[in-house]
Amino acid sequence: MQISLIAAALLFCIGLAGVVMHRNLLRILLALSLMENATYLFLLTVGYREGATAPIFLDIPVGTPVMDPIMQALALTSIVIGVVTFSLGLVLIIGIVRHYRTLNSHKIRRLRG
Amino acid sequence: MIHLPIYAIMFPLGMAFALPLLVRLWTPLRDILTALTLWGTVALLAMMAPQVIRQGIPLVYWTGGWDVREGIPLGISITVDAFALLVALTITITSGLVWIYTIAYLRHDTGRSRYAVLHLLLTAALVGFVLSGDLFNQFVYLEILSVASFALTGFRWNEPEGLEAAFKYLVLSSVASFGIAVGLALLYAETGALNLAHIARELGPGSAGVVGIALLAGGYATKAGLVPWHTWLPDVHTAAPSSFSPLLSGAKLKMGIYALVRVTMILVPIHAIQGLQPALLLVASLSILLGGTLALVQDDLKRILAFSSVSQMGYILMGFALANGEGIGGSTFHIVNHAAIKALLFLSAGTVVHALESRQLREMGGLLWRMPVTAICFLIGALAVGGVPPLNGFMSKFMIEEGAAHAHLEGLEFLMIIGSVLTLAATLRAFATVFLGEVRSERTPETYRTPLLMVVPQVILAGACIGLGIGAAPFVEQVISPAAASATNAAHYREVVLQGAVPEPAEPLHVEPYNQRTLTIAAGQVSGAIVLLWLMARYNELTAVSQRRDYVGFGRTLELISIPFRRATLLLRRAHSGIVNDYVLWNVVGTVALALFLVWYSTS
Numbered sequence: 001m002q003i004s005l006i007a008a009a010l011l012f013c014i015g016l017a018g019v020v021m022h023r024n025l026l027r028i029l030l031a032l033s034l035m036e037n038a039t040y041l042f043l044l045t046v047g048y049r050e051g052a053t054a055p056i057f058l059d060i061p062v063g064t065p066v067m068d069p070i071m072q073a074l075a076l077t078s079i080v081i082g083v084v085t086f087s088l089g090l091v092l093i094i095g096i097v098r099h100y101r102t103l104n105s106h107k108i109r110r111l112r113g
Numbered sequence: 114m115i116h117l118p119i120y121a122i123m124f125p126l127g128m129a130f131a132l133p134l135l136v137r138l139w140t141p142l143r144d145i146l147t148a149l150t151l152w153g154t155v156a157l158l159a160m161m162a163p164q165v166i167r168q169g170i171p172l173v174y175w176t177g178g179w180d181v182r183e184g185i186p187l188g189i190s191i192t193v194d195a196f197a198l199l200v201a202l203t204i205t206i207t208s209g210l211v212w213i214y215t216i217a218y219l220r221h222d223t224g225r226s227r228y229a230v231l232h233l234l235l236t237a238a239l240v241g242f243v244l245s246g247d248l249f250n251q252f253v254y255l256e257i258l259s260v261a262s263f264a265l266t267g268f269r270w271n272e273p274e275g276l277e278a279a280f281k282y283l284v285l286s287s288v289a290s291f292g293i294a295v296g297l298a299l300l301y302a303e304t305g306a307l308n309l310a311h312i313a314r315e316l317g318p319g320s321a322g323v324v325g326i327a328l329l330a331g332g333y334a335t336k337a338g339l340v341p342w343h344t345w346l347p348d349v350h351t352a353a354p355s356s357f358s359p360l361l362s363g364a365k366l367k368m369g370i371y372a373l374v375r376v377t378m379i380l381v382p383i384h385a386i387q388g389l390q391p392a393l394l395l396v397a398s399l400s401i402l403l404g405g406t407l408a409l410v411q412d413d414l415k416r417i418l419a420f421s422s423v424s425q426m427g428y429i430l431m432g433f434a435l436a437n438g439e440g441i442g443g444s445t446f447h448i449v450n451h452a453a454i455k456a457l458l459f460l461s462a463g464t465v466v467h468a469l470e471s472r473q474l475r476e477m478g479g480l481l482w483r484m485p486v487t488a489i490c491f492l493i494g495a496l497a498v499g500g501v502p503p504l505n506g507f508m509s510k511f512m513i514e515e516g517a518a519h520a521h522l523e524g525l526e527f528l529m530i531i532g533s534v535l536t537l538a539a540t541l542r543a544f545a546t547v548f549l550g551e552v553r554s555e556r557t558p559e560t561y562r563t564p565l566l567m568v569v570p571q572v573i574l575a576g577a578c579i580g581l582g583i584g585a586a587p588f589v590e591q592v593i594s595p596a597a598a599s600a601t602n603a604a605h606y607r608e609v610v611l612q613g614a615v616p617e618p619a620e621p622l623h624v625e626p627y628n629q630r631t632l633t634i635a636a637g638q639v640s641g642a643i644v645l646l647w648l649m650a651r652y653n654e655l656t657a658v659s660q661r662r663d664y665v666g667f668g669r670t671l672e673l674i675s676i677p678f679r680r681a682t683l684l685l686r687r688a689h690s691g692i693v694n695d696y697v698l699w700n701v702v703g704t705v706a707l708a709l710f711l712v713w714y715s716t717s
Contacts, residue, residue, distance in 0.1 A: 012291075012295075016288075016697075016701060019284065019288070019694070019697050020694050020697050020698050020701075021694065022694070023694070025280065028284060028693065028694070029284075032284060032287055032288070035287075035288070035291050036287070036291060038291075039291050039294045039295055039298075042295055042298055043294070043298050046298045046299075046301060046302045070301070070307070071298070071301070074249055074294075074298070077249075077253060078294060081253070081256040081260075084256075084260050085256075085259075085260060085263075085283065085287055088260060088263055088264065088283065089280065089283050089284075092263070092267050092276055092279050092280045092283065093280065095267060095270055095273075095276040096273070096276050096277060096280060099273035099276065100273060100277075105692055105693050105694055106692055106694075108277050108280075108693075109277075109690065109691030109692055110273065110274050110277060110691070111274055111277060111278055111281075111347075111348040111351060111352055111691055112348075112686075112689055112690055112691025113411070113686040113689055113691070
């Protein structure tokens with residue numbers, strides 16, 4: 001549990017560093033998706049119970065410890081949303097490249113000031 | 114009747130998905146059907162108003178009938194209290210009016226069915242977000258409305274700036290959403306609850322909860338466009354299609370501030386975490402000053418309005434953060450007023466931009482007699498946002514300033530007056546440049562002919578600005594008072610949701626806007642703005658004589674005084690570099706600073 005929390009925090013920071021430091025739009029988007037994966041890991045860790053089983057109450061004896069299904073549902077929903085955002089980001093990058101002829105975020109700044 | 118809350122969300126959401134199929138049958142159905150859906154949603158929400166707003170009895174709807182058992186909510190609640198309903202009504206009415214404009218505005222574009230779907234999706238998600246009483250449910254609606262917003266911003270595939278803005282928006286908004294997701298998971302880990310009222314009951318003192326609150330607040334502050342999380346706002350408002358900018362400012366930002374208020378008023382009462390109030394007051398002050406200053410120096414018509422939105426969101430937060438009757442009432446009122454004013458200004462600006470096919474101020478001028486209705490509407494909006502009596506902006510701003518005076522924070526009151534001067538100067542400068550003076554780029558007369566459907570929403574909104582100003586006293590007493598009470602009373606909120614209690618009716622707020630003090634302030638603001646504009650316009654002439662070193666006079670003094678201001682403005686404009694990496698850094702630094710400040714303050 002500790003390890004996976006640390007892993008989530010590390011992944012989040014690596015992704016964040018990528019978003020802040022990379023100039024390539026595609027890399028920014030990929031780093032963004034890394035941050036997103038870190039949040040899934042965090043959500044799942046919050047719902048994790050040591051030595052527990054899947055929350056399917058069909059053939060397990062009463063009183064068996066189970067995982068928290070709410071956090072798993074949250075992670076699933078987030079993944080769906082993440083896919084939509086990611087693909088929309090790719091579409092926008094295609095549009096930007098067609099006009100700006102570059103992927104460099106330091107050159108895509110007509111709006112400023 | 115009992116199922117109204119879910120209908121109000123499902124109707125626009127369902128229509129968003131049914132529309133593409135129905136349009137296949139007969140294309141002209143699209144515009145009318147969308148308008149009917151939006152106004153139908155307004156009607157559904159309005160049907161709840163007599164009970165929720167007039168009698169002050171909130172409606173709590175448990176989806177699937179999974180309600181509270183032994184004090185623990187099992188399902189997802191839709192909690193319609195007066196504050197939520199007021200914000201939802203503001204959003205849907207704005208959305209309905211903007212759609213009427215959109216029909217005419219997009220008449221030469223392709224892909225209008227897709228636009229209609231996105232517009233409906235955005236409205237449905239906004240209503241869902243505002244009515245929902247469950248953190249994760251809110252998160253899902255938040256993502257739906259974010260995705261719809263990105264797509265609407267980059268809707269025109271042939272406009273590079275729109276795509277650029279949409280990408281920045283996507284990155285910044287996603288980073289904010291991750292913060293919100295982590296924040297709500299932290300709160301869940303701390304309390305085992307996702308329902309707002311349930312969390313509020315279970316949340317004890319502890320660092321994890323404080324960090325969770327800070328992450329949520331930072332994320333929602335991004336959606337509301339508050340400094341230093343505002344960086345996406347000017348770009349997106351400027352480059353989005355002119356039919357979307359008013360919706361952003363009039364509806365989307367309102368949802369952000371609504372969420373922020375729910376987090377800092379209901380989830381934790383503002384005084385429960387030490388340091389929360391000063392932090393929010395600081396954010397509000399920064400927003401007012403930065404937004405006002407940068408609005409004054411822009412060369413782009415829509416960017417002026419965008420920065421003025423930053424400053425107005427600061428006012429709204431200021432009133433809530435003051436946490437006294439006048440401040441909260443004023444801010445609740447200002448949510449409605451700012452939606453009307455900013456939607457109006459963006460619609461008028463959009464009409465001008467649409468006619469001239471340019472947003473640059475230097476290409477505009479002398480449009481008063483060519484577009485008289487738009488000019489008058491813009492002027493009403495400009496005066497209202499600057500707080501000129503008897504328009505609505507004056508009413509709510511004076512209430513917020515009253516709140517500051519009540520809390521013995523005269524410094525903040527003065528800051529808000531300065532902010533009003535800056536905003537008024539910025540919008541009047543825009544009006545003067547666009548509509549007065551000589552024509553700078555001559556077009557054929559047909560260009561200036563505005564379609565009726567683009568004029569009607571402007572006139573309605575201008576009427577609303579005047580009406581809400583003149584009828585402020587009864588409106589505040591009957592509509593704003595219950596909303597303001599339900600926005601801030603955490604104990605009532607918990608009892609209503611978890612125990613099904615009926616709260617006692619709130620004490621109505623009374624406003625007496627016209628006394629010597631307020632009128633003096635208003636007069637001071639107007640003259641201040643005019644002097645400021647005159648100095649800006651004549652700056653070069655006035656300082657030209659000061660070339661001789663030994664010369665001491667008005668021009669020289671003016672030059673010396675203005676140097677620090679000019680330097681600061683230049684620095685601020687450079688800081689808005691337009692680079693998405695920098696903006697993410699602003700965002701993260703803001704949230705981390707907020708979290709550290711709250712943890713440090715609450716443990717020391």
